[in-house]
Amino acid sequence: MNVSVIKIGGNIIDNEQECAAFLKQFAELKGAKILIHGGGKIASEMGTRLGIQPNMVNGRRITDADTLEVVTMVYGGLVNKNLVASLQALGCNSLGLTGADGNLITAIKRPVGEIDYGFAGDVTGVNTEVLEALLNANFIPVVAPLTHNQQGQLLNTNADTIATELAKALASKGYEVSLRYCFDKPGVMLDLSDPNSLVTEMNTSLYEQLKKQGVIAAGMIPKLHNAFDATNAGVTNVYMGLAENLLQEKPYGTAVLS
Template sequence: MSKVYVIKIGGNVIDNPVATQKFLSDFASIKESKILVHGGGKIATQVAEKLGVTTQMIDGRRITDEPMLDVVTMVYGGLVNKKVVAQLQALKCNAIGLMGADAGVILAKKRPVGVIDYGFAGDIEQVNATQLLAFINQDLTPIVAPLTVDAQGQILNTNADTMASAIATALAKAGAEVNLVYCFEKKGVLLNPEDNDSVIADINKEKYAQLKADGIVSKGMIPKLDNAFAALNEGVKEVHIIHADNVHAQSGTKLTL
């Protein structure tokens, strides 16, 4: 089976129309099979404010109550997803916009209430790799919004980094040669968060443990790297964390076991 790139684009890039257009132009020019998973950025917060819906964030994670679920469904699954699809069509990339419910590609369950009640947040249970590969085999490029669905048809807000890792893992288990690429506004994993040129070129599991222990890798980068190593453990060939401008060069941080 041919190579498949699973590429996740961060919300901070989605927030910037110029950066988004540059990234999508580069993405469209990738010759190999590809899937794009996108975040939502600050657009949901802006739309929520216009609609009088209060945004609650804890440790950088959105609390998705019923009113906010309506907002993120409209914004992620509608506004953001369809704008990306439309721009890719203009770039001659035959894209199809999806969320978890579409063709049953991603099944999840509502996250149990723990110390924090995240509301309608989804934890992924199953990715339908057969269906995603069927889209690819029809020369379609899936563009996946960070929304899943449970067995009862309840839409759930789901972390896009986790979705990208789960999709990559499912495709690898289905026999594809998968490269997982996380694109965001930094050049890679940084030794010094204040110095965008202090990129750590290679990180294996042992080095990752040391970087965490030393406090160099912290906050939002930890779940991103946890997802990356989970994918490698499940058969994904390569994982890169790079600047959105370098989707071809992949000159940021390469993760290995």
């Protein structure tokens, strides 16, 4: 069975028009599919309105108890349920989930090292039976980036990581998985100012070279780690790029090879 695992980030969530266009394209995408969404600026904005300042280290949110409350509300409630309602309006039988629902994604609170990430969850398992039961019943799971530790604690987990882990878990059960990370660029670019500099195929040796040259830096590094992780675990194809290009029948962006 083929499954498309599509991850969208803040650039789509934060922009009403782009989000509407994306959802239309997603609804039209054939076959079994799963949507994983980030939270965008809404979580930070809501936190600020509640007097909670966002605390970021290396592009990752530090999840203190107040922040966990905000992301549970925003990711699990506001964003997730509005995406589900919008998809339902497009005839797409979506069902919103966090990792706690159906025990879908278990995690442990990230051990405190140099940085204390607070209630950040490192994934320990994916319950593929639940995912299969939902896919077989023709539901389209819409997954918020929240996990749980099976002891009653919700945890905040990066949405790229959730997409990667779901894709890997389905691949391990014999599914042909197409994983597509949508973000705000056409893919990995050699020169951000040159739209023709798209890297259409990325492999580990090119990655190491480009990282050494400083072409790949900051947020792209964990993104590509996730992508290679998926490829190495048997995910059939992995793409990064703009949603409108990646949701075409023939995705156009950066294909991440092993």
